[in-house]
Amino acid sequence: MEYRRIKDQDKSEAAVIDDLESRPGMCAVLPKSEGKIGDKSKWKLKTVVTLALTFLTSSQAILIVWSKRAGKYDYSVTTANFLVEALKCALSLAALTRLWRTDGVTEDNRLSTTFDEVSVYPIPAALYLVKNLLQYYIFAYVDAPGYQILKNLNIISTGVLYRIILKRKLSEIQWAAFILLCAGCTTAQLNPSSDHVLQTPFQGWIMAIVMALLSGFAGVYTEAIIKKRPSRNINVQNFWLYVFGMAFNAVAILVQDFDAVMNKGFFHGYSLITVLMIVNHALSGIAVSMVMKYADNIVKVYSTSVAMLLTAVVSVFLFNFHLSLAFFLGSTVVSVSVYMHSIGKLQR
């Protein structure tokens, strides 16, 4: 739904060109004037994809809580991940087919590609795979709630890598806002046992930092790939990203769940919630790509952080959750951070 709406506005891609001005080695393929006309529709696109990502991320977390309440996962997580990639691939193809029918096949929306274009697409998928493997080992040093706290290091690593790799500047106020975002999200997640995190052994800290860097790097690298060819249709870019996602997840099925799939079948343990989660993950994944194309990693981080707070508020009504004082304080800090980020942009 959101996805369709966004697709129809593909022609305004030119609008993202001015985002790329400061980066070397990127050429503007469309005349400047078109970029200016697109300013308003660019803003619209940014807003739509950001809201979609926020909505999908928070409903994702709610589905997870729901599935946990309904009982333990008894399906293979690797098969579900594979299906998420496959569904994203299918949706990208469907969008492309529709586009080919209306606009015909052009240089920008054709599926065929060069080795030069496609060679970088496996990298984010490979980084995520390494990160997911590390995830199993970090639990030797930190418990699950502690890991949730440490995951907020992603915010800082994304900011730093965004600066280094994409060479995009954040104003001083925006940096301050980013530190606040990290502190605010962590505060909102505090619980009486959170102090254990401070006793995390040195190896645990190193792994948490490495994982944050891998995750931040994968995100920033995806943005770099997608923005490198601003006029290329996002659905083609997504198609290639997701093809490699499927390939890497197929390997994960073979390595981790081969026996389970062989004995109990590919779809063993699937339920309505599982299907909803797969659909949700697929749509969120597409929303993330859209945010990378039309906005950036910083917007993505803000969007998912706000989604985390929204989830908690919605859970109060759905699951009778109680909000802690720490949650209110963290939310206040995150709100001020969002405000400062927008102010910092104006004053840059």
Add this chain to the structure above:
Amino acid sequence: MEYRRIKDQDKSEAAVIDDLESRPGMCAVLPKSEGKIGDKSKWKLKTVVTLALTFLTSSQAILIVWSKRAGKYDYSVTTANFLVEALKCALSLAALTRLWRTDGVTEDNRLSTTFDEVSVYPIPAALYLVKNLLQYYIFAYVDAPGYQILKNLNIISTGVLYRIILKRKLSEIQWAAFILLCAGCTTAQLNPSSDHVLQTPFQGWIMAIVMALLSGFAGVYTEAIIKKRPSRNINVQNFWLYVFGMAFNAVAILVQDFDAVMNKGFFHGYSLITVLMIVNHALSGIAVSMVMKYADNIVKVYSTSVAMLLTAVVSVFLFNFHLSLAFFLGSTVVSVSVYMHSIGKLQR
């Protein structure tokens, strides 16, 4: 010591005149040029009094922890408060005597005063008395750690009353910084039982808000009194403030501790720590007046907030305190707030 140093720079009082420009009904008594010459020494004064207040406030909290460890208070708090006011009065007189000997008695440093000047001086002392009385009743609704959390409302009330009564503007970034200061201080003080605060009954909230307003109003009103006559010597202003402080505290002794003082004597239960605390409170009180004269209530709030964090850090070494994750997060937010306040000033 700090006090002496500050006193010697009294002549640069003219420098505060530009602080008053935006307020109606205040006349600049010295020519503009002198105000400009004083800019650097004004900045110096501000820094010295702010650091003195921060140092004294944090050592004050440490003395309180020390005295609690040493045993319960067994002296009358009202007599100690009276002695604090008396000591401040004596120190102001001593400073004045020295000044009279070097500069002679002038219009600005003479002790004699008009009813018009002195009539407003009892108001802050009266406000503090009402607030201290309310303090006994609020504990029917909140426990002591909860009260510590609610006291952070003072930060917001001071900002709001500073804006309304002194008609001084804070920039948007400074307001954001002020909200962060309140959230950060509260976060730093969080402990596993802090969530009880959210169950505070309606009457408790109302009392907490009224107390915050009284405290904020007393602070802002003191600043208004002291700044109303920029050329008037601070020691004379302090003398009159403290005389009324003594009077109100004498009433408090009669009302609350008359029997104890009559039976056990004025100084019953005094120890070395008690004496140190009285000296410390007296010096802090003078530092607060100095901050009101040469800086403002906003600086005072930042100074005491930073002192709160310093106290916790020092307590780690002195009393083997453990710092919580919440403390680190709160300190981060407070640090960003201090940074933003200074940035906000430049951009105003």
